Structures are given as C-alpha cells and as structure tokens.
Amino acid sequence: MEQESGDLDSLVRKRLRALRVAQGWSLEELATRAHLSQSSLSRIENGQRRLALDQLVTLARALDTTLDQLVETAADDVVISPMIDGAHGLMRWPVKGDPGISVVRQRMTEPPPDNPSRMRAHPGREWLVVLSGTAVLMLGHRRLRVETNQAAEFPTMIPHAIGAEGGPCEIIGIFDRDARRGHQRDNGGDRDTPGIGD
Structure with missing residues (x-):
C-alpha cells in the first residue's frame, strides 16, 4: 500500500x-x-x-x-474494443473526454432516415468530424453531405439523424452534456455513450 x-x-x-x-x-x-x-x-x-x-x-x-x-492512475481499459450495433450498422469506440463532453468514434454503413418523424430532437449541441467516407447529416428537411476531413456543428433541438452515403464512413461525434443525456434517454439509458446515427 x-x-x-x-x-x-x-x-x-x-x-x-x-x-x-x-x-x-x-x-x-x-x-x-x-x-x-x-x-x-x-x-x-x-x-x-x-x-x-x-x-x-x-x-x-x-x-x-x-x-x-x-x-488519475492508468486505467485498465487502455485498449478499447468496438461495440457493434448490427441493427443500426454501427461500430462504436467510446473515447474518454471532459466530464461534460462525450466523444464517440463510429463506423456507419446505413443511410440516415429521411423522414423527420424518425429523427430525434433534444436539448444540446453536437459536433461531428468525418474521418473517412461521406456522411449525410439530416437536419429537419435539409440534407447535408459532410465529406472526409469536413466537420459540422448543430443544435440538437432540430430533428436530426446521421448516416453514411455510398459506402461506410467513420466519424467522430462530440456531444455536450445535454446532447449526451438526450441520446441516452432515446436509447433507453442502457449505454454510457450516446449513439449518433440511431
């Protein structure tokens, strides 16, 4: 000791x-x-x-x-295995961040829903950076293409969804505290990290 x-x-x-x-x-x-x-x-x-x-x-x-x-001492979880969500075509790597911020790396294969009734809205702000491929950000009725090395920031009170276009894409999603809570509520509170493209 x-x-x-x-x-x-x-x-x-x-x-x-x-x-x-x-x-x-x-x-x-x-x-x-x-x-x-x-x-x-x-x-x-x-x-x-x-x-x-x-x-x-x-x-x-x-x-x-x-x-x-x-x-802080060295954590046991230095190497993080992805969490696979086959139902949504996602692979998630949770990344530690500031207590008020959540950072998640995701691999997406499915396009986002284009029907606003299937999108989510909640308090907060989100940011995303596309690491590879092309992501599609749906904000209400707007459809925005976000390509490799591009980023987007948006208020999450607008109904939104994110998915892939033309093949898999990898993104880093950053959520403020309110956005993280909104995603956890939408996911039934069963995850420590929010999902981006659900």
Whole structure:
C-alpha cells in the first residue's frame, strides 16, 4: 500500500512538471499563477516537499486541469474494443473526454432516415468530424453531405439523424452534456455513450 502511495506521489510530481513544460512556463511563471513561491514549487516537483491537497487543487487550476486528472492512475481499459450495433450498422469506440463532453468514434454503413418523424430532437449541441467516407447529416428537411476531413456543428433541438452515403464512413461525434443525456434517454439509458446515427 505504501508502495502504491509512493508511485502515485511520483506520478503526480512528474505530471505537474510535464504540464508546466508543455505550457512553456518556467517555475516562476507557474508559481506566480498558482500563488506559490518559486522555491516551494521547485521542491514540490523534485519531491523535497510533501504534496498538500490545497496546493494540488491550486496547481491543477493554474495548469487548466482538474485534481482528478492530476491524480488519475492508468486505467485498465487502455485498449478499447468496438461495440457493434448490427441493427443500426454501427461500430462504436467510446473515447474518454471532459466530464461534460462525450466523444464517440463510429463506423456507419446505413443511410440516415429521411423522414423527420424518425429523427430525434433534444436539448444540446453536437459536433461531428468525418474521418473517412461521406456522411449525410439530416437536419429537419435539409440534407447535408459532410465529406472526409469536413466537420459540422448543430443544435440538437432540430430533428436530426446521421448516416453514411455510398459506402461506410467513420466519424467522430462530440456531444455536450445535454446532447449526451438526450441520446441516452432515446436509447433507453442502457449505454454510457450516446449513439449518433440511431
């Protein structure tokens, strides 16, 4: 148990330094942003000073991250297998994201429904990026082609559906908190991640 605590302590110190360096900040710059002395920050990074919770919270804010992300240990689910939804011609790879945002990679093979009564509408916003192939975004009666390397952003209060055109397409869908909840309700709440083209 003590070994695990020491490993976490070391990991957090390395993350603090790595995040500071990634921002291009000197010890002095981060210390100023976190309202700490430069020598205190140096001792924290080098393991010469005990990590205190209040300082970690302050440092996390200054580095534009959260305390949870700063102390997160490696997850068991580093490699993610796709979830296959044969009924909708979808393959989903859930991707971790900000607590308020969901990111899902999907492979689609079926075209979207063109009947607005078969589309969904709910609060929120969605974004999609087409990785390969051509996607079709139905927004009410509008039919929009989104090709490889193109993106779309839309309010989800408009009845909408997404599918493939002329063969499979792969997309990344990004959902704000409200859009994620809307999709989970539409799916009967049985998934952790929303579906895009249902």
